Amino acid sequence: MAMKSYVGALLLLLSFSSSINAQVFNVATYGAKGDGSSDISQALLSAWKEACASTTPAKVLIPGGTFALTEVALDGPCKAPVEFELQGTLKAPADPSLFKTDGWVVFQRIDGLTMSGGGTFDGQGKTAWGQNDCAKNTNCRTLPTNLRFNFVTNALIHDVTTLDSKYFQVNVLGAKNMTFQNFHVNAPADSINTDGIHIGRSDGVNILDSDIKTGDDCVSLGDGSRQITVKGVTCGPGHGISVGSLGKYENEEPVEGVFVTNCTIIGADNGVRIKTWPASKPGTASDMHFEDIQMDNVLNPVILDQGYCPFNQCKAGVPSLIKISKVSFKKIRGTSASQVAVKVLCSQSVPCQEVEIADIDLVYNGPEGPATSECANVKPVLSGKLNPAACAKPHIPTKVKISDVSFRDIRGTSATPLAEKLGCGRGVPCQKLELADINLRYNGRNGAATSQCANVKPTITGKSSLPLCVGLRS
Numbered sequence: 001m002a003m004k005s006y007v008g009a010l011l012l013l014l015s016f017s018s019s020i021n022a023q024v025f026n027v028a029t030y031g032a033k034g035d036g037s038s039d040i041s042q043a044l045l046s047a048w049k050e051a052c053a054s055t056t057p058a059k060v061l062i063p064g065g066t067f068a069l070t071e072v073a074l075d076g077p078c079k080a081p082v083e084f085e086l087q088g089t090l091k092a093p094a095d096p097s098l099f100k101t102d103g104w105v106v107f108q109r110i111d112g113l114t115m116s117g118g119g120t121f122d123g124q125g126k127t128a129w130g131q132n133d134c135a136k137n138t139n140c141r142t143l144p145t146n147l148r149f150n151f152v153t154n155a156l157i158h159d160v161t162t163l164d165s166k167y168f169q170v171n172v173l174g175a176k177n178m179t180f181q182n183f184h185v186n187a188p189a190d191s192i193n194t195d196g197i198h199i200g201r202s203d204g205v206n207i208l209d210s211d212i213k214t215g216d217d218c219v220s221l222g223d224g225s226r227q228i229t230v231k232g233v234t235c236g237p238g239h240g241i242s243v244g245s246l247g248k249y250e251n252e253e254p255v256e257g258v259f260v261t262n263c264t265i266i267g268a269d270n271g272v273r274i275k276t277w278p279a280s281k282p283g284t285a286s287d288m289h290f291e292d293i294q295m296d297n298v299l300n301p302v303i304l305d306q307g308y309c310p311f312n313q314c315k316a317g318v319p320s321l322i323k324i325s326k327v328s329f330k331k332i333r334g335t336s337a338s339q340v341a342v343k344v345l346c347s348q349s350v351p352c353q354e355v356e357i358a359d360i361d362l363v364y365n366g367p368e369g370p371a372t373s374e375c376a377n378v379k380p381v382l383s384g385k386l387n388p389a390a391c392a393k394p395h396i397p398t399k400v401k402i403s404d405v406s407f408r409d410i411r412g413t414s415a416t417p418l419a420e421k422l423g424c425g426r427g428v429p430c431q432k433l434e435l436a437d438i439n440l441r442y443n444g445r446n447g448a449a450t451s452q453c454a455n456v457k458p459t460i461t462g463k464s465s466l467p468l469c470v471g472l473r474s
């Protein structure tokens with residue numbers, strides 16, 4: 001008898017302290033069919049509504065199978081913590097015109113959310129990437145993000161995959177205490193604007209032991225990112241782990257506290273990057289630390305760029321007013337796929353303060369000679385072994401104005417992944433530049449051929465085998 005009540009008390013304790021005994025709301029019991037074609041949005045919303053109303057921990061379960069799902073918003077606040085367990089695959093409509101909003105699966109205003117299950121959110125983005133004209137059209141239609149977390153607190157997102165989103169894979173806004181662990185992001189190198197995890201206006205977000213393969217930034221940290229830890233992340237293909245771009249909009253909040261450690265970047269366009277727009281509104285970004293990072297054939301392994309201006313969408317030549325301070329780059333090693341392995345280009349108006357560079361070992365094996373580095377408007381504190389020597393070359397902006405240039409019908413193979421690069425001058429953007437029918441392949445282990453453009457808005461016509469001018473876009 002005494003034993004029995006002891007066991008009872010123990011079980012009761014367990015049911016309060018974890019979700020092991022959570023009440024399960026299986027979408028199948030609400031009519032969801034895993035046949036790959038019947039839309040389960042109504043079943044999912046009904047299961048969510050009941051789970052969210054439960055006064056004890058609850059779980060929404062999507063079992064194995066492939067389930068078609070149109071866009072849904074899973075709203076809180078909920079009465080108790082809720083787990084979302086995805087065992088199977090959720091499939092978005094392939095046609096982007098079927099979406100009314102900019103999110104496919106949206107979680108909002110939930111305190112105590114867990115996501116688990118080993119399943120996949122398949123955004124079916126292939127058709128959408130072909131329709132993405134944001135490179136040429138500043139008023140382009142915003143395509144849906146696979147997973148949006150709006151004002152979610154005390155959350156753990158683990159052991160799930162987001163695949164082929166039409167736009168950003170994950171967008172986190174207004175989060176507090178949120179962790180991604182063993183989280184997987186997957187999309188090809190040439191998918192456009194598929195940032196892995198974008199975070200803005202959030203405090204205390206961790207991305208741990210995760211792998212991100214995508215067509216844009218693996219992690220991008222927008223304004224108001226505070227106390228963000230990225231640890232044990234493998235990135236590539238992709239555009240690296242980025243802070244910014246900052247300074248494009250009014251009323252941006254400071255970035256404060258970014259800790260990127262023990263990460264591996266493979267065949268990406270950038271490694272670790274901080275980018276701000278020229279001619280920006282005033283702002284600050286401080287306390288950002290990048291340490292113990294392995295680079296494997298990365299185009300720009302370390303890059304701080306305060307003149308970030310892809311597609312000439314800004315007043316180039318007018319310095320950024322984002323004040324950057326307390327930055328460190330330490331223990332960064334491996335291989336660079338371009339000669340300038342370290343670039344620290346700060347603003348002329350507000351030079352960077354308290355920048356530390358220590359223990360860098362980056363090797364470049366190209367025809368131009370060994371790796372080098374460039375600095376502007378910064379006096380970094382140096383220590384340890386530095387290869388290349390820090391700030392070996394001053395960055396001298398060109399004053400030569402280039403215009404009326406066309407590259408047409410250019411084909412064949414490229415010996416580096418960067419098959420198309422237009423690097424125009426900061427104060428003197430290129431004018432009247434045309435790209436047409438560029439058919440270049442790259443057959444190395446870094447995946448598909450890629451491209452970069454800066455301070456230029458070329459006219460792009462014809463049919464090309466690679467997406468042109470993707471590299472420096474955010």
Ligand SMILES: *[C@@H]1O[C@H](CO)[C@@H](O)[C@H](O)[C@H]1NC(C)=O
Nearest residue numbers: 112113153154155156177178
């Ligand atoms: C942060 O969230 C996790 C996951 O829900 C939770 O276990 C932990 O207690 C939270 N931490 C704080 C300080 O509230």
Ligand SMILES: *[C@@H]1O[C@H](CO)[C@@H](O)[C@H](O)[C@H]1NC(C)=O
Nearest residue numbers: 209231232233234262263264
């Ligand atoms: C670094 O990250 C890798 C995963 O990429 C992990 O296996 C390893 O244990 C981590 N090391 C440390 C010291 O955290």
